[in-house]
Structures are given as structure tokens and as C-alpha cells.
Amino acid sequence: MKIWLDGGLRDIESARVSVLDHGLTVGDGIFETVKAVDGEPFALTRHLNRLSRSARGLGLPDPDHDEVRRACAAVLEANPMPLGRLRITYTGGHGPLGSDRGDHGPTLVVALGETTRRPDSTAVVTVPWTRNERGALTGLKTTSYAENVVALARAHQHGASEALFGNTVGQLCEGTGSNVFVVLDGEIHTPPLASGCLAGITRELAIEWAGAKETDLPLDVLQRAEEVFLTSTLRDVQAVHRVDDRELPGAAGPVTAKAMRVFDERSGHDLDP
Numbered sequence: 183m184k185i186w187l188d189g190g191l192r193d194i195e196s197a198r199v200s201v202l203d204h205g206l207t208v209g210d211g212i213f214e215t216v217k218a219v220d221g222e223p224f225a226l227t228r229h230l231n232r233l234s235r236s237a238r239g240l241g242l243p244d245p246d247h248d249e250v251r252r253a254c255a256a257v258l259e260a261n262p263m264p265l266g267r268l269r270i271t272y273t274g275g276h277g278p279l280g281s282d283r284g285d286h287g288p289t290l291v292v293a294l295g296e297t298t299r300r301p302d303s304t305a306v307v308t309v310p311w312t313r314n315e316r317g318a319l320t321g322l323k324t325t326s327y328a329e330n331v332v333a334l335a336r337a338h339q340h341g342a343s344e345a346l347f348g349n350t351v352g353q354l355c356e357g358t359g360s361n362v363f364v365v366l367d368g369e370i371h372t373p374p375l376a377s378g379c380l381a382g383i384t385r386e387l388a389i390e391w392a393g394a395k396e397t398d399l400p401l402d403v404l405q406r407a408e409e410v411f412l413t414s415t416l417r418d419v420q421a422v423h424r425v426d427d428r429e430l431p432g433a434a435g436p437v438t439a440k441a442m443r444v445f446d447e448r449s450g451h452d453l454d455p
Contacts, residue, residue, distance in 0.1 A: 199291065200276045214233050221259065274289075306343070314349070321375060352400060365438065373398070375396075388419060
């Protein structure tokens with residue numbers, strides 16, 4: 183396995199980041215996960231644009247998109263696989279043990295792991311913790327992911343693959359690594375960015391391609407929606423067949439099935455929409 187670290191490819195055994203890297207000590211970093219099919223990244227331009235938005239939100243220097251593209255290409259070429267999870271990590275770099283940053287400059291890591299296509303449907307649970315729609319990191323894809331780790335572990339304990347959060351005012355927000363959509367009266371709705379959810383790349387494409395509406399939704403909408411589905415880089419569009427104890431028979435329903443079909447067709451014809 184070859185990994186890109188700060189300017190070049192390294193063997194996984196020799197790819198080492200300082201124990202004083204700010205991404206490790208205080209979670210001062212951002213990342214993107216990009217789907218790679220037969221060595222080709224999907225929607226890389228959109229992912230790089232979001233990487234820059236996250237960097238600005240944290241006050242990090244803008245990442246060099248040309249360098250990141252070179253890194254992605256090198257890693258994909260060095261590690262051929264049919265379906266991969268390409269991970270771009272960009273941190274505050276070597277710094278002091280406190281919250282202040284050092285002056286060594288950012289760290290860039292690009293790595294690739296093999297994965298398999300997700301099932302067509304899945305189960306989800308809601309969790310008692312909330313997303314803070316007014317927080318300093320709201321809408322940024324940062325490496326401060328511990329609350330997602332805790333919530334996802336709870337989902338796995340209940341036989342589910344994802345946990346869904348509400349926000350501080352009781353509205354439906356997002357999953358630990360996905361966006362959520364519901365079907366009401368035959369129409370697709372998803373929480374707006376103001377709810378505190380991440381501006382998911384697949385979410386963005388699903389809104390464009392499936393005609394979803396951004397709508398403030400109470401968390402209990404999950405108990406009455408006709409259909410529910412998730413979107414994320416590696417899920418694409420994935421139907422939900424169970425929310426907590428509620429079974430949704432026949433998932434994927436007709437609206438979700440159409441959204442899945444449209445996404446597969448559109449993404450198959452344009453790797454960088």
C-alpha cells in the first residue's frame with residue numbers, strides 16, 4: 183500500500199505523521215472521502231471545493247488543488263482496485279500541545295482503502311445527542327469525529343449501519359456520515375444546511391438530479407415518512423428499511439428506487455459532475 187504524505191508517495195510502513203501534529207493533538211484538521219471506481223475519482227472537483235471551504239472555516243491555508251489532484255492520481259495509480267475509499271486529510275501540521283497552531287505549515291495525507299458496494303437498503307437508529315446548528319464547526323468536515331464514533335457504535339449495537347441526529351431545536355439533521363431524505367406525499371425532502379447538516383456532495387447531486395426540496399423537518403418525521411433514504415459518498419443513494427423499531431416494508435419504495443436509478447445513471451456517465 184502506497185500513501186501520499188507531504189509531497190510524495192511512501193510505503194505504509196514509512197508513512198509517519200508527527201505525534202505533535204495538530205490533527206492528532208486537538209483535532210485541528212479536515213478531510214474528504216472520495217469514491218474511486220477502477221482508479222477514477224468521482225466528483226473530485228466538488229470534494230476539493232468543499233475541502234477549501236472547510237479549511238477557511240478552520241482558518242487553515244487553502245489547500246493547493248493541483249497538489250491534491252496529483253496526490254490522488256499517484257495514490258490511485260499505485261494502488262489499483264475496483265472500488266476504493268480515497269481519503270484526503272489536511273491538518274494544521276506540527277504544533278504545540280495546546281490549541282495554538284505552530285508555524286510548520288499544514289500536513290497533507292492521501293490514502294486509499296478497498297471497499298465493496300453497499301447493500302440496497304439498511305437500518306438506522308436515532309440517538310439522544312444533538313447536532314449544534316450554531317457551533318463553530320457547523321457545516322465543516324473536520325477530523326473532530328469522536329461524537330460520530332460514539333453514535334455509530336450505538337447504531338451497530340442495535341443492528342443498524344447509521345445513527346441519525348436531530349439538532350438543538352428538535353429538527354432532523356443528518357447521520358454520522360450521511361445525509362437523510364424523506365418522502366412525504368410522494369415528494370422528496372431533506373433538511374436544509376441551516377439545520378446544521380454537512381453539505382454532502384451526494385446530497386447536493388441528489389437534490390439536483392432527483393428534485394428534492396430543502397425543508398425544515400421535525401425529528402419525528404421519521405415515524406411517518408412514506409420512504410426514507412440516505413446519501414453519502416460510498417452509500418450513493420441507499421434506501422432505509424427500518425428506523426428504530428419502525429419497519430418500512432418494501433424498501434426501496436418507488437420514489438427512492440427512482441432516485442437510486444437516476445443517481446446510478448447520471449454518475450456513471452459523468453465522473454466529475
